[in-house]
Amino acid sequence: MKTLSKVGRYFLMLKSIFGKFTKWKILKELILKDIDTLIIGSMGIVSFISFFVGGVVAIQTALNLENPLLPKNLIGFATRQSVILEFAPTFISVIMAGKVGSYITSSIGTMRVTEQIDALEVMGINTYNYLIFPKIIALSLYPLVICTSMFLGVIGGYMACVYGGFSSSSEFIEGIQMDFIPFHITYAFIKTAFFSFVLATIPSYHGYFMTGGALEVGKASTVSFVWTSVVIILLNYLITQMLLT
Amino acid sequence: MIEVKNIIKSFDGIEVLKGISSVFEKGKTNLIIGQSGSGKTVFLKCLLGLLEADSGKIFFEGKGLEKMSVKERSVLRQEMGMVFQGSALFDSMTVEENIMFPMQMFTKKDDDEIRERANLVIKRVNLINANSKYPDEISGGMKKRVAIARSIVMNPKYLFCDEPNSGLDPKTAILIDNLIQEITAEYNITTVINTHDMNSVMEIGEKIVFLKDGLKSWEGTKEEIFNTDNEAVTNFVYSSDLFKKVREVYLKV
Numbered sequence: 001m002k003t004l005s006k007v008g009r010y011f012l013m014l015k016s017i018f019g020k021f022t023k024w025k026i027l028k029e030l031i032l033k034d035i036d037t038l039i040i041g042s043m044g045i046v047s048f049i050s051f052f053v054g055g056v057v058a059i060q061t062a063l064n065l066e067n068p069l070l071p072k073n074l075i076g077f078a079t080r081q082s083v084i085l086e087f088a089p090t091f092i093s094v095i096m097a098g099k100v101g102s103y104i105t106s107s108i109g110t111m112r113v114t115e116q117i118d119a120l121e122v123m124g125i126n127t128y129n130y131l132i133f134p135k136i137i138a139l140s141l142y143p144l145v146i147c148t149s150m151f152l153g154v155i156g157g158y159m160a161c162v163y164g165g166f167s168s169s170s171e172f173i174e175g176i177q178m179d180f181i182p183f184h185i186t187y188a189f190i191k192t193a194f195f196s197f198v199l200a201t202i203p204s205y206h207g208y209f210m211t212g213g214a215l216e217v218g219k220a221s222t223v224s225f226v227w228t229s230v231v232i233i234l235l236n237y238l239i240t241q242m243l244l245t
Numbered sequence: 246m247i248e249v250k251n252i253i254k255s256f257d258g259i260e261v262l263k264g265i266s267s268v269f270e271k272g273k274t275n276l277i278i279g280q281s282g283s284g285k286t287v288f289l290k291c292l293l294g295l296l297e298a299d300s301g302k303i304f305f306e307g308k309g310l311e312k313m314s315v316k317e318r319s320v321l322r323q324e325m326g327m328v329f330q331g332s333a334l335f336d337s338m339t340v341e342e343n344i345m346f347p348m349q350m351f352t353k354k355d356d357d358e359i360r361e362r363a364n365l366v367i368k369r370v371n372l373i374n375a376n377s378k379y380p381d382e383i384s385g386g387m388k389k390r391v392a393i394a395r396s397i398v399m400n401p402k403y404l405f406c407d408e409p410n411s412g413l414d415p416k417t418a419i420l421i422d423n424l425i426q427e428i429t430a431e432y433n434i435t436t437v438i439n440t441h442d443m444n445s446v447m448e449i450g451e452k453i454v455f456l457k458d459g460l461k462s463w464e465g466t467k468e469e470i471f472n473t474d475n476e477a478v479t480n481f482v483y484s485s486d487l488f489k490k491v492r493e494v495y496l497k498v
Contacts, residue, residue, distance in 0.1 A: 025349070116336075124320075
């Protein structure tokens with residue numbers, strides 16, 4: 001019952017975000033600030049993880065191709081499929097639930113604890129719109145992060161494979177071009193669009209409705225990470241079931 | 246003027262406010278006092294509209310809050326200023342930006358006009374060389390001054406303060422109390438202050454409402470508080486030896 005009431009409150013929050021809008025001049029500044037923090041600020045860690053995980057996927061695939069009859073271009077093929085279909089859109093999103101989600105929950109939660117949200121409300125500001133809407137818009141650029149992750153994941157795989165001596169450059173490139181289905185890219189970006197909305201709203205919900213003090217801000221960040229990850233994994237399953245089967 | 250009639254508010258079946266009625270007059274500093282847990286903050290939040298009372302009526306200049314449209318409530322909110330216990334300054338903004346913020350949100354004035362008005366208010370609350378500082382770079386007393394400046398920058402009709410001098414040294418606390426009283430008279434606003442600081446009561450208590458267990462136990466002025474025979478008030482106000490002696494001397498005179 002309590003969980004149902006929380007879900008209900010989440011959807012009421014979503015409705016309120018699109019209620020009374022904040023002045024565009026102020027909103028524009030908030031959106032740019034959030035793009036800087038949430039998108040540009042995440043590029044470094046996403047690039048680092050994608051490059052090395054792409055490399056590890058290629059090495060693992062190469063080490064498991066023991067049968068000499070299996071062509072070496074399968075390494076490139078497996079790396080491309082793993083990175084584009086799952087690693088970049090889904091697992092980077094789970095990592096972002098930790099990085100961006102915790103930031104959103106703790107920043108809004110701290111504003112709640114220090115009565116800054118109450119101060120905004122007393123002024124007659126729609127705090128849902130002021131605090132959460134800029135994050136939704138900023139994270140609409142999240143597919144750019146995933147695009148970078150896909151690119152660097154495949155590059156990482158190529159470098160590990162070629163310079164590790166597991167296959168030749170031409171074999172790897174042949175592999176990443178083999179049986180390419182463009183819809184897989186579309187599928188990955190559809191997932192990403194849903195995940196970006198989840199990444200903006202669930203952590204905001206946990207920050208906005210938290211009660212207590214500094215300790216509870218930490219707890220809210222952890223709970224927010226857990227729920228954001230759970231929702232991302234469930235959505236991933238549902239979207240895959242609907243689009244790929 | 247704010248009139249409150251029979252306000253009741255419960256949380257999870259527990260009545261925190263059990264029917265409070267009072268009138269807070271314009272141009273006066275109205276103090277709500279009482280022990281921790283007596284319902285002061287909940288009462289103030291009901292007046293501010295941050296909490297919806299279960300029953301009862303609140304009138305602002307004779308107009309009932311519950312009968313106001315969304316637009317009228319929004320206008321009313323812009324006529325309110327609030328000084329929070331912890332100041333509630335936006336920590337991503339400088340002192341000047343904090344004070345300019347309400348005007349940027351709700352007026353069509355250009356930045357130069359807004360800055361001019363903000364600096365006028367900054368001068369009024371005696372903030373010196375703090376415009377470009379962030380809230381974590383200034384003292385507690387200065388934070389309160391910024392909060393007061395932010396709350397009066399829009400020329401409010403109503404000023405609410407929740408424990409405005411908590412965490413301040415006695416000298417700064419008196420300065421803040423006097424500043425609030427001066428501003429109340431100067432701008433002719435209705436000021437409601439939540440406090441359990443007895444110095445504030447004696448210093449600026451033009452009207453005092455004493456809450457006990459969610460009920461209004463007593464109301465009067467700072468002069469009347471010396472003569473009251475209400476046991477709850479005397480136990481609360483004269484709980485320290487210093488104030489007991491002050492009362493004895495006052496009554497002798």
